[in-house]
Amino acid sequence: MATAFLTLMLVSLGMTVFFVPPLIATNSSVFKPKVAGTRLLWKILLYHRRFPVGGLTAAAVLTLLVPFAFFHLPKGFSEGIEDPIIFAQVEFPSGTQAAFVDSRLSWLSSEIAAIKGVERVESMARRTKGTLSVRFNPKRISRVELEDLLDEYNDFLYQGFLFVHDRGSTAKEIVIDLIGPDDRYLRVAARRLAAQFSAQSWVRQSVLHFKAGEPRLILDIDHSRAQAAGVDPAVAAASLRWGLFGPVIVKWIDAEGEMDVRVMGSEELFNDVSSIRKSGVINDRGQYVSLESIGNFETSTEPGRIYRLNRQRSVSMSIQTTLPSLDAIVQNVETVLANFPLKKGHGFRIDPALERSTKQYRLLGFSLVIAAFLVFLILAAQYESLTAPLIIILSIPVSLACPLFVLTITGSSLTFPSLVGMIVVTGLVVNNTILLVDDMLFQRKKYGGISTWQALRHALRKRFRPLVLTTGSTLLGLVPLFLSWGAASGMLHKLAFTVFWGILGSALAALFILPGVFLFFPALTKRWPELSKS
Known part of the structure; x- marks a missing residue:
């Protein structure tokens, strides 16, 4: 964008220097129309002559209000190019097969x-x-x-839950990570925290960015009972595994990869x-022995996938908020987290x-100040004075x-494109x-x-049109x-x-x-005749 503006300015300067003078020189008759708005211009001049303090007061007030408005206007979050595409995710209970999904x-x-x-819908099932x-x-x-409309399909989606990622311009997605050594505690705390956020009106x-582990059935073999029954624990485990998954009789290998060929029994035996x-196994004496007679069955839950952040165990969750202001989002999130207790050694x-956006706003604000300072340096070098550029540079905060x-009275937020526009306006x-x-x-020189x-008076009358x-x-x-x-219309x-206003x-x-x-300050222009001579 900066390159485009620079190229535009260079082309404009080249046309002004090389094309406009020949066109004016070839025009034999110069027509000077009557200046429109002369009466309005004269009233403006008379007002300034009678009440010069009015213009000075307005300039001072507006100059002071600009930094105040910049720091106190709500700052928008996650502004940028928006593609006309929505990404959604559908979650099903643990153990749901891909075919059903x-x-x-x-x-x-x-x-x-x-x-x-x-226009188009694409899906991927796992x-x-x-x-x-x-x-x-x-x-x-x-x-x-x-x-x-997508939210309404949750009422008809059997055993599933659909949610939309980063809900456009009306809702922003904020990710929160919980970090600590106890993975089970982190998951419990994340569920409680999600419930606490859901109770907030602005959420x-x-x-939750994790799922409960799949249920598992554990057989704890009692070795003394297994020995008395004549059952080898390894044989019992192999028999149970074969019954559930079937033994691998051959490996099929081709150009697409490797596949196990298993022999399966009736699914009704282990449904x-x-x-x-x-179920049971055959002992070394050829007798059928039930598994319950040689051990105890226990039910539990698989730990599921373990996530790590900076080599620490972590789980994450996200909230979608309708707050447009970056400052309000940070303040509300920090308030909820400050009132949520965690065990020692765990954190958020x-x-x-959020931090990147805050830094970007500071960087753009600093760039705005640098742009104004560079304009002042160029003008000071051209006029060889500080007074003339000082009045010229005063037009920047006033503008x-x-x-x-307008942003304040319309209740709009200060966004990254708005700040870029202000730098251009500078x-x-x-x-x-x-x-x-x-x-x-x-006029002083003449x-x-x-x-x-x-x-x-002469300058305004001549330059008004x-x-x-x-x-x-x-x-x-x-x-x-x-x-x-389109994608970049916002x-x-x-x-x-910003540029318009x-x-x-x-x-x-x-x-x-x-x-x-x-x-009001005629002394500022005392040295201007000397400047005009140069």
Whole structure:
């Protein structure tokens, strides 16, 4: 983006230097139309002459309000290019086979594909869960409407639960990791924490990023009883394993891989837990011995998948919130976590995206200050003075106050595209003030020791029409960005919004505020005749 703006400025400068002068020179008759708005301009000048303190006060107030608004405006979270696609996940109970998951996803995909505006549905089924990707046309159905329709399928999804990842622009997903040595305790604590978050009004839903382990049946063999019954524990284990999974009689190997060929018995012999308990083995004397007679059966749960974060055991969960402000999200999440007790040696890790976003806002704010300082250095080198650039640079905070004010009254958040737009505006808004200062220097050089009022009057009258034309053409050039749509439309709209109000604010500042500063501090322009001589 920065490269595009730089190229645009260089092309504009080249056309101004090499193409515009020949075109003007070839025009034999110069037509000077009557300046529109002369009466309005004269009223503005008379107001500034009578009440110069008004412009100065407005400039001072707006300059002080800009940093205040920057730090206190709510900052948006996770702004950027938004693709017209929704990712959803369907969870099923532990032990659910992939074939059953695929059958449910097949039905669900056909139902979603029939929704008006949905262009394509892709699914992938695995054991206990499946994923969906839904591509839609934002002109026919909005992201929020489609997400609400997907939520309604939970009432018809047998034994399944569907949830949507990162719910568009109305909800943000925050990941929270629980870290500690006790994996079982972490899972229990994560469930309690998810329930506590779900009770908050600002949380849309809570999602656990782990599943309960699959149930298991354990046979604890009593060696003394097994020896008395003439059963070798290893033989008993092998017999039970063969009965459940079948022995491998051959390995089939081809170009696609390796596959075990097993011999299976009747599934009715081991179709439930009770049939396994009643099963048995043949001892060394050829007698049938039940497994319950040589050991004890116990039921428990598999530990499931073990997750690690920075070499520590961890589990994670996420919440989806409708809060638009980054500061409000951080404050609310930290409040809930501060009131949630954990065992010693366990802790939380909040989504690193929150910290990254905060740092990015600080970096962009610092870039805005650097941009204004660089503009000041360039102007100071060109004018060989500090007073003229000082008044010119004053137009930057006064102009930025306009988009910040509109964001405040509309209840909008400060976003990354908005800050990028402010950095762009920093280099554009000084143009109107440069026109006034440059023409005032010309009037001082041409007429000698004229007063600041006379120089300002001539400059405003001469530059009023170019100021209106350049401002109007720039604002009209931003209209296509407002009308754009697609993956990056949200970012372009916010960028155009900031530049639009910033350019408009610069024109208003050049007419209604900065002339008052010139007239209130005429001493600032005392050395301008010397500057004009150079």
